[in-house]
Amino acid sequence: MQASTHTSPPAPTRETRRNVRRFARRNRLQIGIIGVLVLLWLFFLALAPETFGQRSIYGAFMQSVPFFGIVAMPLTMLVIARDMDLSFPAVMAFSVTVFVLLYQSTQNVVLAFVACMATGFVLGLLNGLLVVYIGIPSLIATIGTQFFWRGMVNVATNGRAFPLTELRGTPFRELMVGRVFDFIPMQMFWMLVAAVIIWFLLNRHQFGAHIYLIGDNENSARLMGVRVRRTRCLMFAVVGLFAAFAGLLTSLEINNFFTNLGEGYLLIGLAAVFLGGTSVFGGVGTVLGTFVACFIIASIQPAVVAIGWSGFTTQVIYGFIIIVSVSMHAILRRRMI
């Protein structure tokens, strides 16, 4: 084989072919999910051309997907490390409550924004501390904090909604959820930024390297000196931070803060993570997978309606997708070990 690279001309193509194969094997999950997206899109385009042939539906996707997509990406990190956060919708709502109350009393939007982000970070960190230092499994701990912070939102606001119409036309709102060229919503830009940040953290930073190791084999990671507790705590804090940001985007977009903010995002956010190829068993998952899966999840409902099926079908399809993707992982994993 080695000698042939010097003598025979077809060697480079063989080399290329091998590299392509290797690339395909290594990125099979990401290639798979992109393939699913393209196939579904062609399918929808064929069955409902009057909807999927128009640009307005893509504007609608870009407007609404970031609201849960921005949390789904840091959530991917958490799931890779075999943790879970069910409290992010409540963290969204509580962080925005802090924003609203502070903005109303001080009229200082920068202060309110910073406090909102800090709140998200701290609530996330609290999740992490409960999980790591008290030792409650994250699934249970975040059910608790979810109730607690949602309750605190209602206590603080008396269950009342707050209009954010005052912020209309301000540079702050334009920056957060304005439209570029009258078409592309700024939140789509922020979702891309979030994707890039999380991608770098996971793939090019020690933090992400440790997340993969913890998810794969926590004991090995600890034996080799990975600071498991600190990494896990930080991970939860990052999810909280992004949840606060996404919550703020959502409220600004609709010019209103409702106390049930985020309630529809829990399951579709998680569905996107699992559909995107992140394994519940830990150690495996990609940002690209989750990013693409967010759009797949979001396209199902309008597609179902446009094709003329009953809207009730949507949930059936969601359920089917989640069961299939998680089963696929279980089977792949069994084959590996």
Add this chain to the structure above:
Amino acid sequence: MEQPYRLELRNVSKSFGEVQSLRNVDLRVGMNEVVGLLGDNGAGKSTLIKIITGYHQPDSGEIIFAGQKVDNLTVAKARALGVETVYQERALADQQTLWRNIFMGREITGRFGFLNTKQIRAETERLMRGELGFTSSAVSASSEIVGFSGGEKQGVAIVRALYFQAELIILDEPTMGLALSETRKLLNFVRDIKRAGKSAIFIDHNVFHVFDVADRIVLLDRGAVAGEFRKDELTLDQLLEKMHHVAETGSLD
């Protein structure tokens, strides 16, 4: 003047709840010495190792590296002092790539903790072709180690220990699950440690392997040191006899 030991444990004890794993253990490893650690299951070998590597903290006693007493030893501190370990459980992450495994817990980073993936990959590639002896072009620094054989995985764990310029290498049951030829390679590797002027603690359930490569043998029984011998003081048969005696009576005499 007496040369300090590479590592000295004085009066180390450790309990887990009700169970006392180690009782007043004294252990010395010379500057260029291979110490074989023998003992039955539950004798405390693994606990002792995990204390030396900073994974567990002793309840009492002193840990001294090259004449310097060290308090609150952590995994990171132990490493900085030149301790590297090949764990019985191998401490690998199966679904991760070779480079992530080799540099586990101490990735080469630049500013702000960003990985220097280029250097990490290049180093991994070099170790693979050199020390690990992987020649197949199907394996690269980005291969997941899940398909590797037991020997290859052990090789990864050993190369990882070597790469970081260890002064004291601890091998915890390294021959477990290895084929014969792989075992021979491993024993040669322990001899290389000695030749390179470094030290090692070698733990194995197989007395023959330990007797083969160790300069000195320490017998551990029920959490305490039951005896210590220089290899030139006794024959393999005598050692086996003593081990049986210790196992039955709990003491040497």
